[in-house]
Amino acid sequence: MASKQPLRTLVKQATSAQCIQTQSKTALARSMATVVPPVTQNSTSKKGPTAMVFMNMGGPATTDEVGGFLSRLFADGDLIPLGPLQGVLGPLISMRRTPKIQKQYAGIGGGSPIRKWSEYQAAEMCKILDKINPETAPHKPYVAFRYANPLTEEMYNKLLEDGFGKGRGGRAVAFTQYPQYSCSTTGSSLNELWKWRTRLETPQRNPEMTPEEANGAIEWSVIDRWPTHAGLIDAFAENINKALDTYPPEIRDSVVLLYSAHSLPMSVVNRGDPYPAEVAATVWAVQQKLGHRNPYRLVWQSQVGPSAWLGAQTADTVPNLIKKGQKDIVLIPIAFTSDHIETLFEIDQEVIHEANELGAEGRVRRAESLNGSTTFIQGLADLAKAHLNSGEICSKQMGLRCPGCKSEKCLEQKRFFMGEGKQANEAVTL
Numbered sequence: 001m002a003s004k005q006p007l008r009t010l011v012k013q014a015t016s017a018q019c020i021q022t023q024s025k026t027a028l029a030r031s032m033a034t035v036v037p038p039v040t041q042n043s044t045s046k047k048g049p050t051a052m053v054f055m056n057m058g059g060p061a062t063t064d065e066v067g068g069f070l071s072r073l074f075a076d077g078d079l080i081p082l083g084p085l086q087g088v089l090g091p092l093i094s095m096r097r098t099p100k101i102q103k104q105y106a107g108i109g110g111g112s113p114i115r116k117w118s119e120y121q122a123a124e125m126c127k128i129l130d131k132i133n134p135e136t137a138p139h140k141p142y143v144a145f146r147y148a149n150p151l152t153e154e155m156y157n158k159l160l161e162d163g164f165g166k167g168r169g170g171r172a173v174a175f176t177q178y179p180q181y182s183c184s185t186t187g188s189s190l191n192e193l194w195k196w197r198t199r200l201e202t203p204q205r206n207p208e209m210t211p212e213e214a215n216g217a218i219e220w221s222v223i224d225r226w227p228t229h230a231g232l233i234d235a236f237a238e239n240i241n242k243a244l245d246t247y248p249p250e251i252r253d254s255v256v257l258l259y260s261a262h263s264l265p266m267s268v269v270n271r272g273d274p275y276p277a278e279v280a281a282t283v284w285a286v287q288q289k290l291g292h293r294n295p296y297r298l299v300w301q302s303q304v305g306p307s308a309w310l311g312a313q314t315a316d317t318v319p320n321l322i323k324k325g326q327k328d329i330v331l332i333p334i335a336f337t338s339d340h341i342e343t344l345f346e347i348d349q350e351v352i353h354e355a356n357e358l359g360a361e362g363r364v365r366r367a368e369s370l371n372g373s374t375t376f377i378q379g380l381a382d383l384a385k386a387h388l389n390s391g392e393i394c395s396k397q398m399g400l401r402c403p404g405c406k407s408e409k410c411l412e413q414k415r416f417f418m419g420e421g422k423q424a425n426e427a428v429t430l
């Protein structure tokens with residue numbers, strides 16, 4: 001397990017009289033694991049620099065990167081558990097799947113736009129944060145992908161090169177770009193982050209590191225979910241309204257809104273994964289923002305392989321509605337914050353193409369992804385500001401494992417991110 005020394009230092013500092021004056025007492029009472037300024041800077045009032053690390057799955061930027069992307073994806077037991085045969089089956093499945101998926105990426109312009117959008121969103125958010133939260137400025141943007149470049153290891157080494165950690169302390173926020181938490185997505189990214197933290201910053205694992213360096217390790221906190229954050233909901237509502245405005249006013253309120261999220265295998269749902277409930281929370285909040293003017297459903301897309309997945313499937317729902325006479329439909333990708341293969345290929349080229357062939361002739365449309373939405377990026381900055389000033393290391397939900405979880409990795413990762421707060425907080429059940 002990772003060294004707890006830095007977190008112990010934090011708790012001591014957080015409970016010192018000086019700290020209590022500058023931080024909310026409620027936040028302290030809520031969690032003893034309160035984050036305070038980086039070790040090297042606690043004698044001044046300024047708490048920056050702060051690294052803002054956007055975590056996501058990533059996507060292949062070119063068709064040549066598809067093989068590597070899929071091999072990492074199928075090697076990830078948190079996403080696709082293949083048991084003791086993972087090391088053999090993973091490479092086999094990814095090799096067999098590569099040509100098909102390469103064709104899909106070729107069909108959307110040769111690569112995934114996730115990196116472009118993630119880097120843009122992170123940089124723009126940091127510019128806003130520098131203005132609205134000068135106490136923790138400068139905010140430095142980083143991107144850490146789980147299956148594509150820049151990988152978590154690359155990001156971590158960059159952090160160290162840029163002056164964080166290695167005896168110098170410094171604060172970093174792991175900001176998941178999946179608004180809704182799944183152990184297969186955000187959970188997997190946090191497991192990876194914890195792995196590299198342990199390899200690069202823990203003296204027991206890293207013989208080159210002195211105890212001083214370890215004591216000045218990076219202080220991490222996590223924004224682990226934000227399914228109903230106002231900025232997210234406003235941005236979705238804005239893009240849905242833009243799509244609805246393209247329909248004639250007399251039919252606008254009867255257009256069906258189909259919120260579409262990446263599905264999960266039923267084995268993950270039945271383990272107690274929080275994602276389906278959190279996706280539904282986003283949908284409900286957006287519907288409320290829109291005033292429930294339109295009928296809607298939440299449907300699920302992109303299932304892979306022969307096992308049972310959560311439905312109804314997007315690809316079945318659209319033809320079924322059209323056959324029932326409902327041709328005016330807006331599809332809304334609700335669990336991802338930028339375009340990717342599943343919007344640009346699966347929805348635009350497969351689902352909408354089939355709808356047109358079934359006679360819907362341009363009446364099935366898609367709301368734009370959040371991409372460069374200024375409402376969304378302002379929302380990210382507001383959310384980050386609230387987190388930076390809250391003193392929280394992570395949400396309360398991080399302290400509760402899935403009822404069916406048997407993963408030691410989850411346990412260790414949660415212990416690390418909950419830190420000392422775990423012992424001070426009775427609601428935590430690891």
Ligand SMILES: C=CC1=C(C)c2cc3[nH]c(cc4nc(cc5[nH]c(cc1n2)c(C)c5CCC(=O)O)C(CCC(=O)O)=C4C)c(C)c3C=C
Nearest residue numbers: 058059060079080112182184185262264304335340341342
């Ligand atoms: C919230 C988003 C996502 C969840 C939840 C999710 C779960 C999940 N995914 C797989 C398997 C695959 N996913 C693949 C691609 C892919 N997945 C997401 C998002 C979520 N996945 C995105 C955005 C992408 C595409 C990235 C891009 O480049 O645009 C793939 C690879 C493509 C393919 O082979 O079809 C697989 C495989 C599982 C098993 C799972 C839940 C356990």
Ligand code: FES
Nearest residue numbers: 183401402405410
């Ligand atoms: S699978 Fe959800 S906490 Fe481990």
Ligand SMILES: [Fe+2]
Nearest residue numbers: 057262263302
């Ligand atoms: Fe996926």
